[in-house]
């Protein structure tokens with residue numbers, strides 16, 4: 001186990017709904033609260049357990065919606081109350097991570113923060129810890145450090161990091177500069193990046209001094225930055241926190257950290273990268289969930305659900321069951337069936353990315369009750 005660094009705080013933004021995993025993932029049961037690996041733990045709990053050796057329970061904070069407070073505290077009984085930052089509504093990742101940066105910076109101006117998505121699957125504890133330790137060293141040198149994963153396909157669901165020259169930083173032998181950061185390119189561009197081994201996927205982790213992240217936000221999104229400082233100033237005063245959140249939070253710009261910070265920081269030479277040699281999966285849709293559960297056994301049907309009752313004959317793909325209904329699948333390939341008490345999804349792994357479109361349509365047609 002590695003030594004904790006006294007000035008390092010881990011931040012877990014836990015707010016994404018994971019709409020490509022609907023109807024498994026819902027507004028009131030988002031992806032990070034599910035056990036998708038069969039470990040017996042939610043993804044959020046696994047994230048906490050991964051970070052604890054690096055930051056210790058006193059220095060891990062979670063940014064989440066007010067509605068998820070009880071569920072988060074039940075998953076993480078060791079989290080101190082002052083480390084739970086509650087939003088009144090989702091305002092995307094720049095606001096969520098920026099809020100934690102602003103509060104923690106106000107409490108300690110020298111703090112280094114690392115943000116780690118709440119809903120990823122990572123295997124390889126030692127290599128993960130080594131990557132984060134290097135990233136903290138790079139952050140101490142004044143950079144915003146990302147962790148990059150060698151792409152295994154031309155995905156359009158990730159940010160791409162164009163790795164530059166070696167960056168000489170003590171304690172970070174694998175550090176490199178970043179030439180460019182491109183958030184979610186189109187397919188043609190993704191294919192070019194995939195063919196070029198110097199592009200890495202952004203694993204959704206950003207490690208920097210809180211002050212450096214806030215300076216970048218101030219330069220690129222001054223109104224968002226001003227709102228975050230106002231919130232941080234009132235945060236530790238119990239009387240003022242609630243009214244300030246109600247007034248300021250809903251006005252904050254909705255923008256992802258990748259656009260608000262990573263892309264512009266790369267253009268200014270302030271972004272760095274450490275390659276991650278661990279197994280990483282963001283389990284963003286049912287195609288990746290199928291791969292994860294079937295662990296390479298392509299001729300089997302992957303099944304998720306404690307009460308699943310399935311009869312399958314020559315079927316491949318995935319069945320997710322939250323009911324006790326008997327489901328039989330015969331001679332269907334790469335099928336995705338998700339059976340819940342009030343919604344049923346049937347698609348194929350090839351079309352898994354399009355589930356997000358169903359969620360959008362349901363929103364527009366006023367069927368928020370099944371989201």
Ligand SMILES: Nc1nc2c(ncn2[C@@H]2O[C@H](COP(=O)(O)OP(=O)(O)O[C@H]3O[C@H](CO)[C@@H](O)[C@H](O)[C@@H]3O)[C@@H](O)[C@H]2O)c(=O)[nH]1
Pocket residue numbers: 012013014015016017063064065087089090091092093096116117118119157158159160183184201202203204205258282
């Ligand atoms: N608290 C809170 N957290 C949020 C919110 N919106 C997003 N998050 C959290 O921020 C993290 C990333 O947000 P996503 O919205 O899931 O991002 P993405 O589309 O998957 O893309 C990001 O991650 C990819 C890797 O999975 C990256 O490749 C990509 O560049 C980007 O960073 C997740 O932990 C998510 O829970 C919010 O409003 N509130």
